Amino acid sequence: MYINHLSLTNFRNYGRLELDFGPQATLLYGANAQGKTNLLEAMYYLATTRSQHAALDNQLLNWEADLAEDPLVVGRLVARVERREGERLLEMRLIREQQGDQISFRREALVDRRKVRLMDLLGNLRVVLFLPQDVQLVTGAPGDRRRYLDITLCQTDPVYCRTLSRYNKVLEQRNAALRSIVEEGKGRDVLPVFTEKLVDLGGTIFAKRASFVAAIAREAQRIHYEELTDGRETLRLHYLPRLYSASYTNGSDSTAAQMEWAEWLESASAEQAAERFRHALHEARETDLARGRTTLGPQRDDWMFMVNGRDLGSFGSRGQQRTAILALKMGEIEWMAAETEETPVLLLDEVVAELDERRRALLLGYIQQGTQAILTATDPSMFTDAFLEQAQTLEVQDGRVVEGKSALV
Ligand SMILES: Nc1ncnc2c1ncn2[C@@H]1O[C@H](COP(=O)(O)OP(=O)(O)OP(=O)(O)O)[C@@H](O)[C@H]1O
Ligand SMILES: [Mg+2]
Structure with a gap:
């Protein structure tokens, strides 16, 4: 699939933008702080209904429009997406309204001009976003890694997302x-009802995450093995489900136990996973009651990365971590293409600058295989002539996009 037109109104530093894209690669270049990343963010937002920054949605509205006296400010993101089964028009509206002293903010999603639930926007445009800071997936907090799982899975699996x-x-x-x-000694009667519902929904999530991470x-x-390290290093990704109570491991290292559960989950049904989750919640009952939350x-x-049998987050060099992320992202493209029988759109923010020559060539090679890729760079000269010749090059200047000529000379 590919985006053939993007239209933005009052989004970040874009007051008004109409931009055509071809099905091939597009290079957006320009100095710092001109709006390159904001353009990728707009496309990512239409695909996922989220910003990669996890910032507040109302920060996406153009400041200047937001400062104007107008009681109603509307930001619009519209993409025309070319898909195997035909064209689709996706729209997201960001609406800030002032009534008296009250300021409200809401979002609306539309597919082919009809309002839909935000969740139903997902899956119409699928993207793989690659940012330099993605290397933090290896070393960062579990919440970031869960967010990655959820956003990636939600783009391909509506059942997962609803669940x-x-x-x-x-x-x-x-x-x-x-x-x-x-706190009040009340509510024991409703607890089993919520536990039962939680177990059902949780079983599906565990099972789907396990098969996603395995795939x-x-x-x-x-x-990683064949193309990035010439068979020198083996990468493993391990799902670490929290499917057992603390008493199960008796306080010892829980990673091994989690890996075992992950392996079991890969061939388990959602019902079997739910049954196991019910059992674990039962075991954790006293802890949950003591802490007043579901533990x-x-x-x-x-989930974690291992290279040559060691935890990449604790022991890997920066270069090894970057290589693993490149493998993950390229894997994501392959996985998504296989899963949906359609290639996703690649959004690459400044990543080419961070790669050595060989990895750069490998990544750009992926792009030339009939995939729409939208790349940003401050300096187009890091791209080969062969790449620039077949790519559309556009210069981004202070919230405007102009036909890029200087890139080719
Ligand atoms: N809500 C907003 N309204 C108006 N401008 C904004 C808003 N949010 C961010 N900006 C501005 O948009 C500008 C462009 O940001 P962007 O991250 O897209 O730049 P960039 O071209 O990717 O730069 P770099 O090369 O440094 O990564 C920034 O100067 C930022 O202050
Ligand atoms: Mg940027």
């Missing part, structure tokens, strides 16, 4: 019930 959203709601209700038992790991491992479940999951 996750319901799970989070039930989790809040169950936690509220636990708090109320702790993307297969792609990433192959690319295990998908909300506590993690």
Whole structure:
């Protein structure tokens, strides 16, 4: 699939933008702070309904429009997406409204000009975003890694996405019930109801995450071994589900136990996973009641990278971590293409500058295989002539996009 037109109104530093794209690679270049990353963010937002910065959605509205006296400010992101089954028009509206002293903010999603739930925007445009800071996936917090799983899976699996959203709601209700038992001694009667719902939804999430990590790991491992390290290093990705209570491991190292559960989950059904989750919640009952919250479940999951049998986050060099992320992203492309039988759109922010020559050539090679890729760079000269000849080059200047000529001379 590819984006053939993008239209932005009051989005970040774009007041108004109309931009055509071809099905091939597009290089957006320009000095710092001109709006290159903001353009990728707009496309990512239409694909995922989220910003890669995890910032507040109302920060996406253009400041200047937001400062104007107008009581109603509307930001619009519209993409025309060419897909195998035809064209689709995707739109997201960011609406800030002032009534008296009250300021409200809401979002609306539209597909082919018809309003849909935000969740139903997902899957219409699929992107793989690659940022220099993605290397933090290896070393950063579990929450970032869960976010990666959720956003990637949500783009291809609407059932996963709906289940996750319901799970989070039930989790809040169950936690509220636990708090109320702790603080007021009330709510014991409703707890089993929430536990049952949580178990059902959680089983699906565990099972889907396990098979997703296993599938993307297969792609990433192959690319890492064969193409990135000449068979010198083996990469493994391990899902670490929080499917057991603390008493299960008796306080010893839990990673090994989690890996075993991950392996079991790969061939388990959602019902079997739910059954196991029910059992674990039962074991954790006293802990949950003492702490007033649900201490295990998908909300506590993690996953990790291992290279040559060692935890990459703790022992890997920066270069090894970057290589693993490149393998993950290339694996993501392959996985998504296989899963949906359509290549996703690649959004690459400044990453080419960070790669050595060989890896750069490998990544750009992927792009030339009939995939739409939108890349940003401050300096187009790091791209080969062969690449620049077949790519569309555009210069970004202070919230405007102009036809790039200087890139070719
Ligand atoms: N809500 C907003 N309204 C107006 N401008 C904004 C808003 N949010 C961010 N900006 C501005 O947009 C500008 C461009 O940001 P962007 O991150 O896209 O730059 P860039 O071209 O990718 O630069 P770099 O090469 O440094 O990465 C920044 O100067 C930022 O201050
Ligand atoms: Mg940028």
